[in-house]
């Protein structure tokens with residue numbers, strides 16, 4: 317079924333001014349689409365945030381592939397406003413763990429998180445101990461680029477930075493799970509120490525960090541349930557107003 321477009325994209329003027337290429341796309345039968353859709357959702361439903369990793373090494377190439385996947389995320393004006401900073405160096409991981417635990421000690425023990433927040437976290441049992449930051453073979457920190465720093469030093473504007481980085485983070489988590497490793501989106505708060513420890517410039521701000529590795533054998537995870545589809549999907553068939 318070929319829909320008729322009054323305003324085809326790209327317009328001939330646009331195509332004359334900027335390069336366009338044919339979409340690389342594999343057409344599948346609706347049966348295959350349905351099977352893949354269900355299989356993917358089932359696979360993602362097996363993903364869990366993990367807080368106990370082994371120290372088994374993971375190849376740098378595998379981390380690079382996860383970042384390559386994440387960096388395909390759609391972004392505002394295709395600015396790709398992110399930098400993934402990865403480390404497997406024990407001294408760097410130790411510095412990150414120490415600084416994270418210092419901040420979290422204030423959060424948990426110094427009452428920087430209010431009672432409602434601590435209550436919400438109680439079933440997860442998180443606390444200020446972050447040993448996994450030293451034990452997991454890799455820590456990957458996603459920095460958002462608040463503005464673009466061009467090679468000559470001028471600033472360029474980035475757009476929808478948080479949204480873009482959120483999508484990139486989602487693809488990173490998906491890549492790590494799909495390849496057979498585990499991670500935890502971790503946001504020790506505040507995260508400014510990551511800028512210092514990892515030597516980043518002022519245009520970058522830590523967005524989220526990911527310890528990555530193999531889950532410890534027999535690791536337990538909270539027995540949480542996901543919201544039923546009926547709670548998270550609303551299909552609208554008529555305009556409401």
Ligand code: IYR
Pocket residue numbers: 420423437440442443444502503504505
């Ligand atoms: N950043 C803290 C607290 C924390 C907050 C939320 I919201 C979580 O879902 C989990 C933890 C920490 O990492 O412990």
